[in-house]
Amino acid sequence: MSERSPRRIPEATVARLPIYLRSLLEVSEAGTATVSSERLAEMAGVNAAKVRKDLSYLGSYGTRGVGYDVEFLVYQIRRELGLTQDWPVVIAGLGNLGRALANYRNFGARGFHIVGLVDSDPGKVGDRIGDLSVRHIDELAALAAESHPAIGIIATPASVAQDVADRLVAAGVTSILNFAPAVLSVPDHVSLRKVDLSIELQILSFYQQQQQGHGVPGDDGDTPGGRVAS
Amino acid sequence: MSERSPRRIPEATVARLPIYLRSLLEVSEAGTATVSSERLAEMAGVNAAKVRKDLSYLGSYGTRGVGYDVEFLVYQIRRELGLTQDWPVVIAGLGNLGRALANYRNFGARGFHIVGLVDSDPGKVGDRIGDLSVRHIDELAALAAESHPAIGIIATPASVAQDVADRLVAAGVTSILNFAPAVLSVPDHVSLRKVDLSIELQILSFYQQQQQGHGVPGDDGDTPGGRVAS
DNA sequence: GCATGTGAATAGATTCACAGCG
DNA sequence: CGCTGTGAATCTATTCACATGC
Numbered sequence: 001m002s003e004r005s006p007r008r009i010p011e012a013t014v015a016r017l018p019i020y021l022r023s024l025l026e027v028s029e030a031g032t033a034t035v036s037s038e039r040l041a042e043m044a045g046v047n048a049a050k051v052r053k054d055l056s057y058l059g060s061y062g063t064r065g066v067g068y069d070v071e072f073l074v075y076q077i078r079r080e081l082g083l084t085q086d087w088p089v090v091i092a093g094l095g096n097l098g099r100a101l102a103n104y105r106n107f108g109a110r111g112f113h114i115v116g117l118v119d120s121d122p123g124k125v126g127d128r129i130g131d132l133s134v135r136h137i138d139e140l141a142a143l144a145a146e147s148h149p150a151i152g153i154i155a156t157p158a159s160v161a162q163d164v165a166d167r168l169v170a171a172g173v174t175s176i177l178n179f180a181p182a183v184l185s186v187p188d189h190v191s192l193r194k195v196d197l198s199i200e201l202q203i204l205s206f207y208q209q210q211q212q213g214h215g216v217p218g219d220d221g222d223t224p225g226g227r228v229a230s
Numbered sequence: 231m232s233e234r235s236p237r238r239i240p241e242a243t244v245a246r247l248p249i250y251l252r253s254l255l256e257v258s259e260a261g262t263a264t265v266s267s268e269r270l271a272e273m274a275g276v277n278a279a280k281v282r283k284d285l286s287y288l289g290s291y292g293t294r295g296v297g298y299d300v301e302f303l304v305y306q307i308r309r310e311l312g313l314t315q316d317w318p319v320v321i322a323g324l325g326n327l328g329r330a331l332a333n334y335r336n337f338g339a340r341g342f343h344i345v346g347l348v349d350s351d352p353g354k355v356g357d358r359i360g361d362l363s364v365r366h367i368d369e370l371a372a373l374a375a376e377s378h379p380a381i382g383i384i385a386t387p388a389s390v391a392q393d394v395a396d397r398l399v400a401a402g403v404t405s406i407l408n409f410a411p412a413v414l415s416v417p418d419h420v421s422l423r424k425v426d427l428s429i430e431l432q433i434l435s436f437y438q439q440q441q442q443g444h445g446v447p448g449d450d451g452d453t454p455g456g457r458v459a460s
Numbered sequence: 461g462c463a464t465g466t467g468a469a470t471a472g473a474t475t476c477a478c479a480g481c482g
Numbered sequence: 483c484g485c486t487g488t489g490a491a492t493c494t495a496t497t498c499a500c501a502t503g504c
Contacts, residue, residue, distance in 0.1 A: 089431075145419055240495070242496090
């Protein structure tokens with residue numbers, strides 16, 4: 001049973017699997033048993049050929065002339081994404097954003113649970129958020145010993161983000177999601193992704209300016225700009 | 231002076247310009263007058279050839295044997311990104327996340343200012359956040375008439391995100407940043423970007439599983455997974 | 461001499477178009 | 483017949499390597 005992934009899944013495909021999964025869950029909710037690549041593509045906002053190629057990396061899970069079995073595909077994507085297990089998550093930095101993240105209900109609809117909240121501000125230590133209380137970041141090692149977080153979310157100011165990242169890595173975290181507006185460097189064995197509000201706004205600003213700037217391209221026959229990127 | 235952009239800037243490059251800008255501002259802060267592509271690359275977490283090629287799309291702004299003039303390059307990137315003007319932004323949805331965004335100090339370090347906050351929950355309407363008060367989403371047209379928001383940020387539940395997007399577009403917004411876990415469709419003239427916590431976590435989960443899953447690749451000689459993507 | 465700027469080479473992602481099969 | 487699965491073609495992005503010019 002535990003065959004290793006036979007195909008290497010391209011990064012761009014990996015990034016879309018969660019979208020397909022979400023679409024499939026909607027379809028499933030609606031009680032539909034099978035779905036075509038065309039329908040999935042429409043829901044996911046991509047084109048059908050891409051859906052088929054993406055899914056083909058997981059295996060030949062469709063039926064020609066019919067489509068894909070919804071429940072089966074949900075399971076396969078979950079498995080491929082590692083969502084059949086529950087990853088322990090620690091959040092560092094409990095300002096506005098950190099609190100918002102900590103309170104996020106349906107934390108990715110299963111697959112993750114928050115095991116710790118840390119901050120360096122003594123004024124925040126002890127605060128209860130959801131069913132956890134904030135601990136001092138110096139206790140990270142102790143927290144790690146108890147609950148072995150695999151994923152760390154950084155929601156601190158940029159100035160301390162690298163230090164926090166280093167501490168997370170030292171505590172055994174091997175994936176980091178960085179919300180701080182800073183470029184982090186981590187060892188090779190640690191995965192890093194970033195989410196950056198001001199970068200996203202600046203990208204939109206670029207296309208906004210393009211549009212208004214010189215003479216309004218109107219219908220310029222190619223991608224109008226920054227659409228569903230990343 | 232107002233020459234139109236002579237070159238078409240690739241999407242991937244546009245997405246990196248804000249990172250270079252941030253790095254340059256740091257260098258500028260430190261009082262350094264010129265910077266090499268090598269140094270910039272290090273700060274931005276990319277390689278030097280990429281920096282040079284990216285910057286070459288803006289024009290030949292470097293000096294061979296020397297590097298780039300920091301202040302000059304800051305100005306050019308700002309201009310290219312459309313940050314020499316101030317874009318009016320409206321935030322829709324003032325739950326935990328919307329509030330966190332509304333309170334975000336240094337809203338992208340200039341270039342943007344919030345002109346409106348809207349929500350459909352009567353319990354939230356009237357709340358003051360920063361120096362604005364929350365208005366009902368039905369007032370969006372009125373708000374648009376007053377302050378002409380160009381950019382809309384959606385921080386609502388997924389279930390209403392498409393409706394909110396439609397309203398924003400109807401109100402004249404031409405760029406949308408979507409935080410709701412939903413695929414939105416907007417007219418061609420509207421730019422759309424998304425930020426999705428649960429998708430990011432699921433991507434990390436994939437690489438996390440790869441790492442632990444089958445026999446620990448250890449040093450598998452290629453990208454260990456999901457590093458600084460998008 | 462040294463760091464930029466850029467053609468050429470390579471790698472990666474998307475799209476096409478159709479063969480294959482239920 | 484209809485929809486998947488996939489080679490081939492295309493497009494986009496990255497990296498190399500060196501000519502160019504301060």
